[in-house]
Amino acid sequence: MFSEIFRFELKYRRARAATYIYFGIMLLMCFLSVTTEIVQVGNGVGQVKENAPTVINQLMMILGVFFTLITSAVMGVAVLRDFEHNTEAILFSTPMKKSSYLLGRFFGSFLVLVLISCGMWMGFMLGDLMWWREADKMGPFNLMTYLQPFFIFIVPNLFVTGALLFMSGTLSRKSIVIYTQGILLLVLYLASQSLLRDLDQKQIAALLDPFGLRAFSFTTQYWTPAERNSLVVPLDGYVLYNRLLWIGVGLLALIVTYFGFSFNVVRGALIRRKAAPEQFRIVRPEQVHIPAATQIVNTRTHIQQLFRLTWFYASSVAREIPFIGIVISGLLLLLLNSINMNELYGTSSYPTTYNVVNLIQGSFSLFFLIIVVFYTGELVWKERAVNINLIVDTTPIPDFITLVAKFIGLTFLYVGLMLVLTLCGMGIQAAYGYYKFEPAVYFSTLFTEALAFQVLYTLLALFIQVMVNNKFLGYAITVVFFIFVQVMGNIGLEHPLFQFGSGSLDTYSDMNVHGHFVMPFSWLQVYWMAFAAVLLGVAVIFAPRGTESLIHLRWKVGKLRLNRQLTLYLGAFAVIFISSGFFVYYNNNILNEYRAKKAAQKRQADYEKTLKQFEYLAQPRIVDTQLKVEIYPDRRDFTAEGYYWLKNKTSAPIADVHIQLNPNPAIKVEKLSFDRKFTANEQYKDFRYTIYTLDPPLAAGDSVRMDFKETYDTRGFVATGSNTNIVYNGTFFNNQYFPGLGYSEAFELGDDNERKDNGLKVKERMLPREDPRGLSQSLFGDDADHIRFDITVGTSDDQIAIAPGYLQKEWTENNRRYFHYRMDAPMCDFYSIISARYAVKRDKYNDINLEIYYHPGHEYNLDRMMDGMKDALAYYEKNFSPYQYRQVRIMEFPRYSNFAQSFANTIPYSEGIGFIAKIDNPEKDIDYVYYVTAHEVAHQWWGHQVMEAGVQGNAMLSESMSQYSALMVLKHKLTPEIIERYLKYELDRYLSGRSFERKKEQPLEKVEGQGYIHYQKASLVFYALQDYISEDSVNAAFRRYNKTWRFRDAPYPTSADLLKEIRKVTPDSLQYLIHDMFETITLFENKTEEATYKELSKEQWEVKLKVSAEKLRADSTGMETNIPINDWIDIGVYGKDDKGKDKLIYLKKHHITKKDNEFAILVKEKPRKAGIDPLHKLIDRHSSDNTKGLVQK
Template identity: 55%
Template sequence: MFLEILRFEFSYRKNRAATYLYFFILFMLCFAAATSKYVTIGSAAGGQLQANSPYSLSFMTIIMTFAVTFISSAVMGVAVLRDFEHKTESLMFTTTMSKFDYLMGRFWGSFFVMVLIYSSIWMAFMLGFSIGKFLPWDPSWKEKVMHPFDIWHYFQPFIFYGITNLFIQATIYFAAGTLSRKPLVIYTQGIILFVLYEITGTITQDLENKDLASLIDPFAVRTFQIYTQYWTPAQKNNLLIPLEGMMLWNRVLWCGIGVLILVITYYAFSFNVVTSSWLKKKKVVKETPLTIKPENVLIPAVHQFTNFSANLIQLWEQSIFYAKMVVKEIPFIAIVFVGFTDLTINSFYFGEMYGTSSYPITANVLGFLGEFDLFFLIIVVFYSGELIWRERTVNINLIIDALPVPDWVGLFSKFLGLIVIYIGLLFCLVFFGVCVQVAHGYFNFELSLYFKTLFTDELIFLTAFTLLSFFIQTIANNKLVGFALMFVFFIINLFMSGAGIEHPLFSFNSGSLGSYSDMNKYGHFVSSFSWMKLYWLAFVGILFILSVLLSVRGTEVLMQTRLKIGKLRLSKPVLTFGITVLITFVAAGGYIYYNTNKLNKYFTKEDQDKIQADYEKTLKKPFDNAPQPRIVDVNLNVEIYPEKRDFTAEGYFWLKNKTAKTLNDIYIQNDIQHNMNIEYLKFEGGAKIKKTYDDFGFTIYQLNKPLASGDSVKMSFKTIYETKGFVAKGSNTDIVYNGTFFNNGYLPSLGYSDGFEIGDDDTRKKYKLPEKERMMEQNNPIGLSQSLFGDDSDYIRFEMVIGTSKDQTAIAPGYLQKTWEKQDRKYFHYKMDVPMVNFYSIISADYQIKHDKWKGVDLEIYYNKGHEYNLDKMMSSMKASFDYFDKNFAPYQYRQMRIMEFPRYATFAQSFANTVPFSEGIGFIQKINDPEKDLDMPFYVTAHELGHQWWGHQVAEAKVKGNAMLSETQAQYSALMVMKHAIKPELMQKFLKYELDKYLSGRARESKKEQPLALVESQGYIHYNKGSVVMFALQDYIGEDKVNKALHDFLADWKYPSSDGKYKRYPTSQDLLKYFKAETPDSLKYIIHDMFETITLYENKTDKVTYKVLPNKTYEVSIKAISEKFRADSSGNEKPITLNDWIDVGVYGEDKDGKDKLLYIQKYKVSKKDNTFKIIVKEKPKKAGIDPINKLIDRHSDDNVKTAVLEENL
């Protein structure tokens, strides 16, 4: 009987049109992903990664199980439920079949259909990658190297991961439908699965939780990502993901859970016709007499009235009725419960950075409460459909439709019922947010901000999607089709921008309040937000009117008939309301268009790419690297108007011809990216405009008097930044109401700007441009003559006057000469007394100031009131940094250092001459809960930025490969050494562990080619993260004093270089390496080659650690370890190399608090793969291993240390 039922179920599904529709949808989606540049699945390919690599195919196959979830619920969830819906269970349950045959036949019959539907994925990928190059359109991988065809690369992920994911989903949906017999319960199971996946992403913010995250992800997506997190492009292009390690354990666990669910379903299912729900007990009905003798029956007089007041009463009563009905639903309770559970788990990892959390300021809490949007959307989609179909589901629709109630009351009451629920949930979110703040010991709740945000942005978002869902359900006139159409709508929304449809007028519910800043509040985003939301509310208002006109009332369901009935429903009030919202929609849309396309220039991404391509094609050949003078003096008057978000800059540059040639022409590049307008620009002695390239803001001026070598000329100008209305996208967050922060990039520069060229090689191919090298070679004379700060200047004299609002403080590099007020504005005059690099910031905000001193140097922190949390830590870091840098590198060159907070639109700090703008989003709100466990990130970031006053400002490197090793890597080292002397070694190891993880993850995502540290090309994962590990290891191997001596000598020789300085060029990483090599013993010189000049990796692993107690009460620890060494090329191809290295071997004990305590660490010469170390320690060992502090680049550093076991226990 089992086989008969299986065949019946399979045949039933095979003959359903929906089965072929599901197959077709999946096939076309995957085929488009394989052959189109507009559709991507998981962004698996790109750069060096081949589109059809084993990694890409595996990742896309696993990701597609998300899309299949909806189909799985529709197929597996109703296998048994269908009998109850069609009232055929009495026929099925009274036959001779067994419960096992019935359930398993239904399950496996439906499951095999799901496998066939899912097979469309590998078929589409295989066909798409095979014929894609012959199609009339260009696939994204055209002209790229592709992996040779191998059918196993398509089958292996489908079998190992796709089918197992299907089985897990199938058991859950089958159990939900079989035991609950409610469709909505089926759909909510997918939510739980997705939340589990989301949780795995949250907990991996802590590196210690990666194994746990790998296990509990039901889709194995996170497991896949963690397993391959350090794979290089070469590995991804050639290796299949094996079913081993955590990938295997994840599949075993979840397939086991799936089997367990089937077993529970079997025993919990009642194979009887008359039964109660599995989840509910039968209610005891109180018996009443069969007959009742009426006495003095009074029939009340009924007075019917159907005016507008009656309609409002009915509207309110029905709204409350529908709201109560929904909140009592178990699926609704489950959705809300799971949503708040997800938020609760996320609250434990609040704003983490290197394992250190942030203060739960209300802006941050609102950001993480936004994760509830997913659950809101689920409620919107499912309960819109449930309410629209409520009466028809319980077969009372004809009775309700016959009542004397206007058409709009029924639909609007369902909408208002959901709005009541949303408002209730929003209050719950406010309460939850406050609870999170209290739990973190924070009590500045800012309730007004909660309500302003949640009851505007969030409520409008919910209103818009609810009315859209109502409209789709009304038009579809089929609940499941309505759900499917909403799903399709979300999918289309994802791909619209990729297809070039980017304007907010076409992006549903567009309009954002932006990131809330304690400094700038919601700022200028409020205006565009208000107009966008008015536009979309008017649009969904139109949809609601159409829903009312076309809603089914009675038995007529054909669209043609509904259109005729809709004309009859078009009463005067409905028509008036419709015209009103239509006028509002058109007027708001017109005003938005006027702002985004008339007052401002609107560009799609393709438009922007074309401008950049044309810029390079037109200007590069004649003007790139053409001789130009250099800026040597800057004197400006800057007027900032925060309330209008405008500024002007007027003054002059002195330009000096440092070339050997006489210059006739000067090339001026205006900043067109920020729509700067040059009001005038003139040269002393006169000049005429020779040619202008308006599209590129590039102008050639011919001097009346040619500029001889060594001569200078004064260039006077005035440039204006004016805010006009609002833009469609990319709103400027540099010029704001409070917290303006911009730099000299807004001002005119000299010569061709290669920074405006397209960087992405794929886009460059599209416009027939050659591949772009990220940086010049180290021996390129042009690059050697230019610093990282640009090719139009070296060191400059600097003076600036800044005017701003009277309640704000304006800051620029230099020293404040005087301040004054004039015409209700405040002015600040700054002047630098020594030459500085041509890189300066201009800041204006309402500040509080914290003062201190270090050896006569004024220390100041300009901060937003209320952000006093870490000021002492930052001030302490400034003092400790100056102590260390002044002693070991060179004296500090200025008499003042200022840190200035700026809004959290960006989250970085940046070092300018004696000034450091510092985002409110990092150091100012980081929370150090336990100094013994938490990394003090405000302390570290401050030290890093102060390090740049030496590395970048005293020594500015050449604009060639490896340049960031001189600035960023040495600033990292400087901060590391300050931290090393301020925190415990265990915290230092924790920091290095994060840095190692970020480096290894970064090289796995490399899009062009990985470089050794000494040749780094603006690759942050190398010069920041690898740089930290390498420099810490270097000082450990050769000694901190020797590294510092090398840096001291390097600084002394290369300080303040320029094209006319001592060396006639700027330094490179090779220059610095000479100083490191001079301080390194011959026996350790291999370290320089391995760490700086090549890509060298280690595989160190501890196999076994045992110990025994010696007669003298000491402990002999035996460590068996494996060590291997590899050399990698720029793509990640590795080969083993000879090992003959000094490597740490360490033993840990336990202190009185139960924490790890390092008992012993010593370097051993390791020259073979298998090694045994015997060590005597005085205290009982807890664990031991090789390279325990992770000083070497080891991809699997978690296995370096193992727990020690007493030998007699073995």
């Protein structure tokens, strides 16, 4: 019987068009994902080829998650369709075995599903063979690239999801339960994603993910581009464990299905109640009272119908177990994500309301879509699902009321869900001991932005369900449409008037609330709500009533519904839709300049093609800047006027001064002149670039004054990409808004692919270290060396304006506050202007004034920042040089960007990275607030006292030296265990970062703006260096470097100048470290193979270790080769402290010259574990096997 059922299933599926449609969908989606920009998921980046094994593997798995819908359509209904077609009574009366029936259905459907899914690898393979693919982005063809991930990941995933969905459909006999089961799988996948934030939980995440994506990511997390281009993911380690675990779950689901299934036509309840005996009473016909029907149909009747139907539809969904299950699943995911909310270096943030709202939206966004898609379809088909639609259709209820009731019923559910989420969010806040709930923030996001999304897509889904008149096809079209909206920008449909549901309140800030985003969001919602209302009206016209299902027949009936009221309704909302669209277009495209992505790229390319000829043309340099800036926060405008003194520092006259304005069209220059005769050549004004010819030319050593006045005028609103520098509260902009000198490389296209698309050659990121052109300009550009600086800033009377310099005067005039700042010595040509409603915390370190300007309510970490400034100043002045200023100021700015930045004696600091950090346990939490503060203070030395050249390796002299300086301050403040945890995060980020290098990985001495190198690798390298040669020796090298280059103009120092000082303090026996750490990419493969101990006496134990040590040298793609090892490496032994935690009881460097080594070590405390390089000072891709628990002999 098994074979008959199995063959019947194959025959049934072979005859259905859906089977071929599913195959075609998979093949087409996979084909498009590798051949076009329409579908872009995990494509190759930088050096990783587009058909690299890891890229194909990841693509296949991600798309496989989406294709779970197809799995549910094939596997979930294998048994369910017998009940839907009412054939179960016939089938179950035949003498067949339960095992034959279930296994025949399952394996027949599963085989069909596997064959359908072959469209995935076929689509990828076919796409990679297309002739239009760019050869330099492709690797060699290898069939295993497509087959291995299919059989290791996709086929097991099909089995697991198929078995679970088969179980759900078979036991519940409800289609909605099948979809709920799929949602639970998705919850597990998302839950595993939340665990990835913690380094110690990645292994758990790798096992927990039912689709294997986390196991894949964990296995390949540190693979280099060379490995990603050549290696397929092996079936071992956590990939193997994950596959075995979930195949076991699939087998368990089949066992549960077998024992839970019964051939009874009526399902048994879990708890059976004894039926009460029915009571009958015999009556005569004349005793039966039939109430008289009142046939009154008016507006009041329709209102009553609307209210009653709305309540009926809302309550029927709310009572459904699957709906409750979906909501509970989402809430569980929300609670799980709240454990590691907004973590940085494993340290969480205070659960401010905006953080919790972001958490809710991030955790629940997919569940919002699921509820909208499935329950809109369920309600549209509710009457037809139970075969009462013809009865209902005979009732005097207008189609408009029926559809509107379903829509309003769902909307009520959404409102209720928002209330539940709000209460849950407040509960999370209270659980963390945070009671500033801010209901207005919950309302302004959940009840506007999130609710608007649900309402719009509910109306869209309702329209689609009515028009296609097929529930499952309606589901599919709605989901495909949603995906299409997400990728519309890839095919040029970027304008918000094209993208359904566009409009966002963007980033909420405690400082600026929703700011200027409210206006464009509101108008776009009016636009799309009107459009959705029109869709609802059209749906009323085509709503099926009776037995007519074809659309042309429904149109014949629908024309009769197009009465005066419906016509007015459609006309009114069409007018609102068109007029609001015109208003958005007027603001976005007429009052402001709008460019699509491709057009913007072409403009950048044209800029380079036209003006590149002027890049290295000799120009004067700014030596003096005086400005008066008027900021109008309520209008988001400013005016700036003042002058530069320009000096010719070259040896030849300069006739032409090239002025580059900021490309933002909102900036208008009202005046620009020189204190001598000049003519303006405006042939390049389209690029905001003008050439001024001076008469007479500017002689060598001579100076000229350039006066200018410019305005920043905010006109109307832009729908997307609006300016977040000039805002109502928290304005923060820098000197890039003011005129600059000469050609700016910053305006060029940087992405290699975009350059090729626009007819440009691939370019290097930075000039070579020895290039004289780069040596003549600092990291801040070539407009100036050091400048004298004077600025007056005006702002509204409730704000404080801050700029570099010492406050000379503060006054109020015409209800505006003014602040005059002046520097008493030359500074870098790099300054910012900030204005906000601040509270101020003040303190002093020796004679240095310390100030923190912060948003009231963000007092949590002010003391940590103060301590960071004090400790940093103390350490740097002691070890490097005196601090050059009399003040340090920190100013909070809105979290539109999450960074801190060091200007002369001023440090803008985002509200998103330090002001709300929650550091409760000093023995566990990494105090990154203290660390970031120390890092930014260090820039007053490395970047301001000493400016480096604009060549390869320059970030090592600013960012890397600041990393080391701050790390030393941290070292003297925190415990060694916390430092070890910090370095562990840095190691993880460095190894992960090099996996996705876009061009080529450089040694630290030649770093090219690669953050994972000049931040993360530098932390590891410099910390190890001071461990090898001593902290004092490294500081001595820094001190001499500072003394040599302090406050010097061009030519500027390079990384070679610092390395020269480091060599002087490094012993001959350790000179190899400089080559390994700075000049090459060197890694280690250290491992403890065996670790045992033996008790010699009550006060002495012997530890024996067998360790392996390999030294590797990598090229720019990550290709590694073994090199001879001749290194000093730590061997360590751990015991326990009084709290039962690990404690180092032995740590000593041993000279290692071969791969396999044995050590015998005597310790005076009972050992617990031991190994090689236990503190992870060396860069090791598999550092988790460095130590091992000891076994007693």
